[in-house]
Amino acid sequence: MAKPTRTRFAPSPTGFLHLGNVRTALFNYLMARNTGGQFVIRSEDTDRDRSREEYLSAALTDLQWLGLDWDAGPDNSDAHGPYRQSRRDAIYDDYFSSLEKDQRAYPCFCTQAELSVARKTQLAAGRAPRYPGTCREMSQAEQRRRVLDGARPTLRFRVDNGADVVFDDLVRGEQRMLREEIGDFIIRRSDGTPSFFFSNAVDDSLMEITDVLRGEDHLTNTPRQLLLLEALRLAPPRYGHISLVIADDGSPLSKRHGSIGVRDMAEQGYFAGALCNHLARLGHKFENDDYMPVSGLAAGFAATRLGRAPSRHDPIQLQHWQREALHRQPDDELWDWMKGARSRDGRLLADRPGANSGGFVQLVKDNIEMPQDAAHWADLLLDTPPRFEDGARAVLALVDAAFVRAALESLQTPPVDFAAWVETVKQLSGVAGKALFMPLRAALTGDTHGPELARVFDFLGIQGVRARLEAAIEHCKPDDGSGR
Numbered sequence: 001m002a003k004p005t006r007t008r009f010a011p012s013p014t015g016f017l018h019l020g021n022v023r024t025a026l027f028n029y030l031m032a033r034n035t036g037g038q039f040v041i042r043s044e045d046t047d048r049d050r051s052r053e054e055y056l057s058a059a060l061t062d063l064q065w066l067g068l069d070w071d072a073g074p075d076n077s078d079a080h081g082p083y084r085q086s087r088r089d090a091i092y093d094d095y096f097s098s099l100e101k102d103q104r105a106y107p108c109f110c111t112q113a114e115l116s117v118a119r120k121t122q123l124a125a126g127r128a129p130r131y132p133g134t135c136r137e138m139s140q141a142e143q144r145r146r147v148l149d150g151a152r153p154t155l156r157f158r159v160d161n162g163a164d165v166v167f168d169d170l171v172r173g174e175q176r177m178l179r180e181e182i183g184d185f186i187i188r189r190s191d192g193t194p195s196f197f198f199s200n201a202v203d204d205s206l207m208e209i210t211d212v213l214r215g216e217d218h219l220t221n222t223p224r225q226l227l228l229l230e231a232l233r234l235a236p237p238r239y240g241h242i243s244l245v246i247a248d249d250g251s252p253l254s255k256r257h258g259s260i261g262v263r264d265m266a267e268q269g270y271f272a273g274a275l276c277n278h279l280a281r282l283g284h285k286f287e288n289d290d291y292m293p294v295s296g297l298a299a300g301f302a303a304t305r306l307g308r309a310p311s312r313h314d315p316i317q318l319q320h321w322q323r324e325a326l327h328r329q330p331d332d333e334l335w336d337w338m339k340g341a342r343s344r345d346g347r348l349l350a351d352r353p354g355a356n357s358g359g360f361v362q363l364v365k366d367n368i369e370m371p372q373d374a375a376h377w378a379d380l381l382l383d384t385p386p387r388f389e390d391g392a393r394a395v396l397a398l399v400d401a402a403f404v405r406a407a408l409e410s411l412q413t414p415p416v417d418f419a420a421w422v423e424t425v426k427q428l429s430g431v432a433g434k435a436l437f438m439p440l441r442a443a444l445t446g447d448t449h450g451p452e453l454a455r456v457f458d459f460l461g462i463q464g465v466r467a468r469l470e471a472a473i474e475h476c477k478p479d480d481g482s483g484r
Contacts, residue, residue, distance in 0.1 A: 004035070009040075009063075011041075011056075011059050023280075027280075039071060040073055042083045060074070159182050165182070170213070171306045201225035202234065250310075274325040277291055291325065360381075385467075392446050404473045408466065408469050422436070
């Protein structure tokens with residue numbers, strides 16, 4: 001009977017999460033939840049100089065914000081823990097000793113300078129660089145002498161000649177690597193900490209991880225880790241190597257393309273659901289192209305649907321999912337989302353009279369994508385005296401003041417609802433179509449686009465509409481009856 005699916009996300013707490021590693025976490029989460037399996041978090045914090053508790057805490061907070069819950073992790077251990085590699089030294093030491101006892105690992109005293117010279121020599125000769133085996137056959141007496149002299153060796157795994165390393169990649173199918181292309185590799189650094197090759201592979205097996213989805217940049221690591229696990233008589237997980245995320249122009253994703261930290265995106269106003277729907281489709285094809293909650297994304301996920309081609313991060317697509325997520329938010333949650341935005345004069349939207357109402361949220365929610373967009377409409381619709389954007393002033397500059405006077409006069413003809421008002425303006429001014437509605441939009445909203453005019457009319461009320469029309473006259477062409 002097959003083991004239940006158990007996947008993991010293993011961040012190194014040396015910085016904040018960004019789009020690339022969040023997508024990796026998401027894919028592993030969706031794979032586990034698709035089959036009712038488990039998803040765990042492991043902190044790969046063996047880099048003593050760069051690992052920070054604040055980064056791990058931030059990563060866990062970001063994953064919670066995204067809705068990716070985990071079954072075990074640094075904050076919630078189980079029988080397979082601890083889930084911090086910095087607390088697993090005793091486990092690693094036992095396996096290091098086992099490899100040394102079986103002569104599958106040996107101390108290496110080569111300096112970085114010596115290794116650099118060897119690498120340059122191999123490249124100059126047209127050969128792929130790999131460890132030349134300088135310390136491979138060093139006697140134990142010589143090893144002891146160097147240690148007594150103060151040398152701090154690394155520990156290398158011995159890759160003997162043999163059959164090719166072959167494995168079935170979940171994404172890319174059969175993969176093969178010649179052993180002679182691998183070379184002996186470091187599994188313990190000179191400071192005693194385990195290398196990525198070692199701790200990552202050992203923990204995946206001991207934590208009973210069944211499936212690992214990770215970036216294609218790890219593809220060449222997998223044969224090394226399979227050899228290591230075989231020597232330790234540990235069961236390996238199934239590996240799948242997903243395409244990397246690139247910018248829309250084909251270049252590596254960077255901050256100039258919007259590759260910022262997840263927490264920064266949350267602070268800017270992106271919805272977690274928007275980010276999940278966007279990232280889930282970078283390299284994975286769903287049968288359903290509609291917006292889905294994380295549970296729906298999990299139900300539609302399959303490793304067989306993961307593509308090999310580079311995945312392009314298109315900001316326009318992200319904004320599409322942002323709009324989809326926004327339209328699914330209750331009005332009270334939308335208000336909480338937008339109320340911290342600031343107007344041009346620095347005032348919080350929460351402090352603007354007239355903004356903290358269901359009417360304002362209802363009015364603008366179809367015309368915003370980010371909280372700052374709501375502040376823009378507050379500036380236009382709530383400021384006294386009314387403010388007009390350049391485009392609106394340009395429209396009004398082409399309109400006779402008599403047209404606006406007709407609109408003002410029409411407000412006095414009951415019943416005053418939007419449809420009746422517009423019809424009266426049309427009759428009094430003799431203007432119809434775009435020539436009728438564009439000046440009215442410019443006058444009522446202060447812009448050339450925005451919420452439906454009928455809703456703006458109702459939100460402003462008769463007094464508000466009158467005030468905006470009176471202010472708009474100042475931007476119109478004078479007519480014979482204007483007195484100007």
